[in-house]
Amino acid sequence: YEVDTLELNDSAFPQYKARRMKLLLKKWKLNPLVYLFELLKNSRQKVQRYSKFEKFTQKYLNVKYHPNGDLQSLEKIALQYEYLVLGSDQIWHPTVNTTPNLFFATFAPSEKVLFFAPSFGLQELPEAYAAQVKKHLADKNNLTVREESGQQIIQQITGKDAKVLPDPTMCLTADDWIKIAACPKDEKRYILKYFL
16 A cells, blocks of 8 residues: 555644644744744753654655645545544543544545554543544444453444454564664663653
8 A cells, every 4th residue: 555644633623723833844844943842842852752753754654744624625635545544542532632523534434434453541431522432433334443441432332343453563573673773872771661
């Protein structure tokens, strides 16, 4: 498959204007300005970390930036693709999913939408959010999740079956990861930090 990674915006997102500016700067390849804005609101360490993520993204992912998040723009984007694959991580966590239009792909025909191992990150959902999940997944059929608890949530809320799949990072071989891994400068002394 030929794959694009989409960075989208949503006009319903509370920080729509700030995200629009950020995506415009990325689209125009003005990342130093993005780092400057990040530096104004975050510590230097966070900006360095953000910068490394961005460099990785630019090197390995074919990213398309779409700053305009009105429904018409999003529908037009959906027409350009055979499928829209959403996931993984906690895109369906109630505090993360502040843009339901994006994380449930409400702007795309349901037959084009595939979910790849998303997570709720919770054992059970708040009642109001569960109603939102039910509404947005009502017409979706290609449902997968990362955990059995997510499978149970979807079954309880929608009556649909979702397959449990591994985190996509676990679908790669060790050799795949070794090809892109950066070795520490001093190979004898390093710290591996793993956290959730």
